[in-house]
Amino acid sequence: MARRRDRLNATGRNVYGVGQDGRFIYVRHSLVVSPQFSALSPNARNLFWELQSMFNGRNSDTLFLSVRDAADRLGLVCLKATGAAFDELVNLGFLREAMAASFRQKYDSKSRARAWKLLWIGKDNKCSGPDFLPPLDGLPLTKKERKREAARSTAIKRFRRDGDKGKFTVEDSSTLAARAEFSVEDSSTVEMPIGGKLPTLVVGESSTHICYQGGVGNDNASPAPHSAWWASIERCMARRSDLQAAA
Structure with missing residues (x-):
């Protein structure tokens, strides 16, 4: 029996907005091409998509993700590089720490990863545009961030x-001429008349002088062996x- 949350309504979606084809990542195009997003490093951009993929429509205020788990998601070994990606998202206004991490040693206590608030998600739990992010003019950008942006x-x-x-x-590429197919219209091949038959070319025209020996070196020399050829x-x-003259 299907679970209640998997049941579809009249519009083909369930209460969580998931259609028959499953969940999908919804991000506004204006946000992806914004100056704030352009200033992010590749690691920070990948972390952005990881956080967006973890968003289920309700957890934008408390999305739990530790630095170690984020490193595993990003395929990074260095935790310092992963932490720097978090710092970029925080400094550029994409993230805010909602709940600090908690590590306890008691057996009856549970550790908790750090929780984040996704600032590009609006109050309606939908992706907002770059207008909801702080402008770059008021942010202390590094030299690399300004160059990337x-x-x-x-x-x-x-x-x-x-x-x-x-x-x-591609229209201005210089490689198109080399890739162009050979044009038979510019061919120097002799055109075959209607009903005619082109001869088989044995030797092409050459400016090199070829001399054939015409005998054995005496008056009674026999015909040259290559005369018929x-x-x-x-x-x-x-x-x-x-x-050629007929053509």
């Missing part, structure tokens, strides 16, 4: 500008010249 914001503007003009980077080549070349 400037580089990514410039790349986003360039992509939008090229899209409005219908211009794409050379005569066939001359006939082929003459036939080719006739076809």
